[in-house]
Amino acid sequence: MxxxxxxxxxxxxxxxxxxxxxxxxxxxxxxxxxxxxxxxxxxxxxxxxxxxxxxxxxxxxxxxxxxxxxxxxxxxxxxxxxxxxxxxxxxxxxxxxxxxxxVASDYPITPKEHGTDFLMDNRHLWLRSKRQWAIMRIRATIVHTLRNWLDDRGFLLVDTPIITPTAGENTTNLFEIDYFGEPAYLAQTGQLYNEANMMAFGKVYCFGPTFRAEKSKTRRHLMEFWMLEPEIAHCTLEELMDIEEQMIAHVVSAVLEKHQPELAILERDLSRLEAIKAPFARISYDEAVKRIQAAYEAETDPERKEFLKIEWGDDFGGAHETAVAEMFDRPVFVYHYPTAVKAFYMQPVEGRPEVCRSVDLLAPEGYGEVTGGSERIFDVALMDERVKNFGIDPNAYSWYLDLRRFGSVPHAGFGLGLERTVAWICGLDHLREAIPYARILNRKYP
RNA sequence: UCCACAGUAGCUCAAUGGCAGAGCAAUCGGCUGUUAACCGAUGGGUUGUAGGUUCGAGUCCUACCUGUGGAGCCA
Known part of the structure; x- marks a missing residue:
């Protein structure tokens, strides 16, 4: 034998x-x-x-x-x-x-072309195809590399719960479940628990599935997606950007090193990945808006022009993100977003409270926001005020407010959307291929 | 929730309001170090659902269902 x-x-x-x-x-x-x-x-x-x-x-x-x-x-x-x-x-x-x-008979997926709906109905078999094989292997390397990178730098993995009593961010996007007769929600983020863990361990991260009940039908959304969320004590926004760019440049180079055959199967343009080296460009929201407005003036196609319309204070849509990202050959940080469009816990900029110490990282080639993070409010009085102004029930968040009562320190953290990262590095045109079993609007089979 | 497009053979798609078709897959045969092979033959249909217009509906109209792309929202 x-x-x-x-x-x-x-x-x-x-x-x-x-x-x-x-x-x-x-x-x-x-x-x-x-x-x-x-x-x-x-x-x-x-x-x-x-x-x-x-x-x-x-x-x-x-x-x-x-x-x-x-x-x-x-x-x-x-x-x-x-x-x-x-x-x-x-x-x-x-x-x-x-x-x-x-002997398998009548295997449904043939070497010829198939439609999206058919392939998604046969996702359990589609995963055997060469292209899906390549994507899942790269996804595994991305996860492995991200976690190793953090582990090697003193970050402690501390898991956060999936079943939660309250909203993490936006209350309209929650999946509600019946928890022995009481309402509970699937986690949108581990971040609030991450802050408690950070106060216990200094530098932490969580990595797990998160859930958003958004009625979104776009190539950039999933109902269930995996998020990596580091949280760091005594970290400034600038230091956070340093960490993000080092980590992401490292992941891209690891994929390039290990997965040439897979990238060839995916027909990925390697020159776009080889360009991903730290440092990344950093521009303020103010400057990004000016750049988008200039792009708006220059745009001749009336349909695309309409999507580029923006005024200071608006959050970015997909077209805005793409327009900014196209100005750079590597990911670009956009920092100091308007406080009004961001979450309640973000630290205002000193002397300019209308903007906050937040930063999003926009991937090239139209892949959009792959990370979002900020410095968090650490002053107890300001946090109390924010909670009140946002209409949040202070009793429900009592444990979170404790973090500002007992040894509060400046800190910052970010969340990285795994599927967007996978889609970007693999050059996929839709997130549904970046996760083994995508949960998208109106689809939960198989 | 809104906008646009689509739904016909297992799959991908054709069919001026006038006989329901092709390629691939399957089955059988031929041929070839093949690469989504090629050539021939055979089988394969409640045209998404319900109603309507019409001598006649896959095609036109109405409602609904499902999907795709996008918007808003977001990572």
Whole structure:
């Protein structure tokens, strides 16, 4: 019995007989030759069976193979530069034996094109496709790299709850659940708990799913998305931007280093990723509005011009974000947004309370806001006033206000939307491909 | 919630108000170190649902359902 290996290890076994355990990805049969593309989750390799060399039994087994049949295949590894579709490239397998575990019949996803609705209905099978395989592997590396980067710099992972008694940010976007007869809500953010954890551990982060019941139908929204949220004691907005740009530049370079085959499958423009180096540009909201207004004046298409219309004090729409991001070849920070459009806990700018110490990071190529963060209000009197002015029930937030009563310190933090980061780095045109099972408006199957 | 577009074979799509079609997939045969292979044959339909107009509706009208793209909102 030949040694069982994974396709990812195939380069170390040229000339050897090996066994692979996987599935049939595609098959072409001719009079004399079988070409069977095998996948095993770690890669793809073309198996070749030259009929004059094969036993009748093996010919019968190979003939019976269909797309997605489960197989254990044994063969001799060959280096062949023509094997371009194999991942890694340039290897194929001369088949010597096949054990068929299960023959799949009528697999719905064919090598031809399909529509979005059909693919989403078959998401559990679509994940086996090469493109989805590439995305999920890059997503895993992004998560791994982000967490390692924080762990290596003294951040402690402290988990925050998903079932919460109150809103984190916007009360209209909550998923309400029945908690033994009492209303409870799925978390929109871990941030408020993060602040409690920060006061206990100094530098913390949480990473988990968050939920927004937004009736949004755009390529940039999910009902359930994963968010990484660091929170740091004694951190200024400028230091927060330093952290973000270092972390994100590091993640992009890690993906470039580890995932050339996946990026090739996705046909990602590598030059756009190679440009992502710290430092990133930093412009104020005031300047961003001026730049957008200039873009508005210059725009000749009346439809696009309408979307670019903006006045000081407005929050950015998708077109505004894209317009600003297009002015830079790497992500751009926009800081000091109007206090009125941001959350209640953001620290006002000294001497200019109409703007706050907030910062969003806009990704290039129209991918929009990938992080949002701020310095938090740490003065108890100001926080009390804000809570009152925002119509928030102080009893519900009593524990949060405690954080300003007992050893309050200046601090800052941000949230990074994982799927937007994945979509940007992979060059996806919709967030639904950036998460294994997307929860989008009116869809929760499978 | 609003705007636009769409729904026909397993999939992707055609069809001036006048016989329900093609490619792919499936099945069978041929051919070829193939790469979304190629060639031939066969099977495959309650045209999203309900109503209406008409001699006649996939096509026109009304309502509803579902999906896609976008807006608002947001990461």
């Amino acid at each position: 030949a040694a069982a290996i994974t396709i990812s290890q195939i380069a170390q076994h040229v000339g050897e007989e090996v066994t692979l355990r996987g599935w049939v990805y595609d098959k072409t049969e001719t009079k004399k030759v079988f070409f069977v593309m095998f996948r095993d989750g770690t890669g793809l390799v073309q198996g070749v069976g030259f009929k004059p060399d094969l036993s009748e039994a093996l010919i019968a087994q190979l003939t019976a193979l269909t797309q997605e049949s489960a197989v254990v295949v044994t063969g001799v590894v060959q280096a062949n530069p023509k094997a371009e579709k194999s991942v890694p490239h340039g290897y194929e397998l001369t088949i010597t034996a096949v054990e068929v575990l299960q």
